Amino acid sequence: MAGSAPQQHSAQQGGQCPGETRNAATAAWTVRDAVIDFARRVGMTSIFANPGSTELPMFRDFPADFRYVLGLQEAVVVGMADGYAQATGNAALVNLHSAAGVGNAMGNIFTAFRNRTPLVVTAGQQARSILPFDPFLAATQATELPKPYVKWSIEPARAQDVPLAIARAYAIAMQEPRGPVFVSIPVDDWDQPAAPVPPRALAHTTRPEPAMMARIGALLDACKRPAFVVGGAVDRADAAEDVVQLAERHRARVFVAPMTGRCSFPETHRLFAGFLPAMRERIVELLDGHDAIFVFGAPAFTYHVEGHGPHVPPGAELCQLIDDPGVAAWTPEGLIAVGNVRLGVQDLLARPAPCERELPAPRALPPRALPPAAAGERMSVAFALQTLAEVRDPHGIVVEEAPSARPVMQAYLPMARAGTFLTMDSGGLGYGMPAAVGVALARPGERVTALIGDGSSMYSIQAIWSAVQMKLPITFVILNNTRYAALQDFAPVFGFGKEDPVQGTDLPGLDFVTLAAGMGCAGVRVSEAAQLAGALRAALGASGPALVEIVVA
Structure with missing residues (x-):
């Protein structure tokens, strides 16, 4: 379920859509035509939705090569789209009902934001001509409702702007750090004339700054007892195999960052050291004895309860590789590189191998769990x-x-x-x-x-x-x-x-x-x-x- 390689989902958006009989040069396209054409080109052909009246025109003449995935409540719709997007590595297209439908979905929109899941969330809006009269089912300040848990939110000023807004939303959703975006679309926009989205190719990843990666590499080469802490961005970037290779090269114990939602390192590997809790003092206790702590693709660190004291053990140096500049900004100390995790790890692997270290002792496995001793007792x-x-x-x-x-x-x-x-x-x-x-x-x-x-x-x-x-x-x-x-x-x-x-x-x-x-x-x-x-x-x-x-x- 790892995310695709960084270059795989660059948006190749050129060419006529398969099976399209309309000639864009001689016949008028509608907003619906242009949006469907763009979604097809970028692979968003599964639409996760719960139907509402203000969304119906979007689905008239529904294309045979698209799939409508029905959820019986909007939170279910967004959750299904999130799992699908994480498993494919590409943004998923979501359609919600205006106002209350978006409200029902907000819990899982929040989760998608924390998961860094690329979603293009659309919602219906009442017709532009009656919006001044506060009509039934209209979304008041529609773009404000999903904030702050979307990367970008818009209700286009004109119907003709909707296809370009969807294209921009896709690009923003896919750009690291990935996440959900929101487009509110008035019901009468879909049948208005619009031009197709022009072809373009856009890379969605950036390489970490080489000088900072060189400093991190030098720190890892010089330390004696390194510890790695991995997070979900390792799996999203399809970097797990590279991280395993780097851990084996440095003989580093590997922990999982607190509250991590994906598996980014095999938990049966000899170097796997376990899971860090979301408590400052316990993290410091578990990392004690390591002189370099390298955090990949995760905050350093996520806490759940108030704590006190240092963030890392005394004498340890912290470094971090993260795809999110917002997370990097509040990292409490150390060397911090921002960019795609896989590209950064590959830069570290390109360095000469360090002096060989002694393998750390493997972690102790838990005792075997036993069935209940007496009949009628619940199993553990x-x-x-x-x-x-x-x-x-x-x-x-x-x-x-x-x-x-x-x-x-x-x-x-x-x-x-x-x-x-x-x-x-x-x-x-x-x-x-x-x-x-x-x-x-x-x-x-x-x-x-x-x-x-x-x-x-x-x-x-x-x-x-x-x-x-x-x-x-x-x-x-x-x-x-x-x-x-x-x-x-x-x-x-x-x-x-x-x-x-x-x-x-x-x-x-x-x-x-x-x-x-x-x-x-x-x-x-x-x-x-x-x-x-x-x-x-x-x-x-x-x-x-x-x-x-x-x-x-």
Whole structure:
């Protein structure tokens, strides 16, 4: 699921569209014609949408080579598009209803912004002629609603400007750091005359400044005990293999940055050292003993709770390679290079090999999880995920949204290669189930495992319906602990005593097998540890979507 090589998605936008019978030189094009032509040229032929009245003219005479991907709620629509865009490495085209539809989608637009996912989000607007009268379903200040979680937002001044606005939006979405953009389009614009978008080619990546990369290279060559910290931009740039080669050259221990949404280094590799928590003091503790800390494709560092003291261990020097100048601007200290991660790592690999260092000791593996000792006891999350790891294809794709189980997953469900794991960088719920649908659409023939918490699943469970309608090979694994466990586990940080109740965090009475059946998806509920492996094998071997609800402690 790694992003494409930096040059692969430069927008080659020339030529007549396939099957196009209209001669642009002699016949009038409409806005719809020009937008469809441009979207076809840049590969945005899947439109993720939930229909509304102000969007209907966009879809009249819908082209046969395009695909309309229906979501039953706007958050589902954006989540599916996000998973699809991350799996293909190209921007996805989204169509939402005006005002309320965009509002419904905002949680996953925020997640797409944090994920650095390229999305061209369009939304309908009422006809220009009645906008002065505040009509029903009009979006007041439409461009302001999705801010600040889009890179660019516009409602073109004229109908004729819409195709160029879409072209500009695509370029901005694809430019690193990638992200969502927003275009509001009045309903009466689609049938207005417009010229096709002229052909052009645009590179979407920049090379880090050579002098700064040389300074970072010199620091790495001179240090004695380096540590690497990898983030999602490594996978987005398709740089994981290069990072593995660089880590092996420098004998560096490799950690995953806090709150990282993608797998950027094989977690079964000897140099893999584990995951950093989003706590300043714990990060410093785990990195202690290293004299150089090199952060690739991630902030240095993302924190979740207030902390104190230094950001890196005393005596350690920090350096960073990041595709986002905004993140670079607040990096607290050290050497910072801005640009495409893969190009920067390749520059470091082009340097002469440093003196060979001693291999660091491998990290200790967790003890084997055991089934319940007594009949009727719930199995542990560790046992459930260890069983899933044993029966699934180790190279298969996992989309996860089970925040309370994530530390256990990191110990008992390792990802064997980069590009096989996806979750949200934002912490916002409602992303995982639709993202799994988008990934499955982008990777036909590959089975996707959606590992979802019981609380998380209820934010966008409509995604199961989309998976059923498209017969996608997705295994939904629901970990049901009947509570918002992440909040209960986090409560002591904010002064709750061990026995203090946390209001609103219990979730009794949810039946995910029945919910799935109501949308046409077969499912099974497993509460006995001895039945789990067989149930998972059956669901992983199904031809279409299947659900396994696991009752855990």
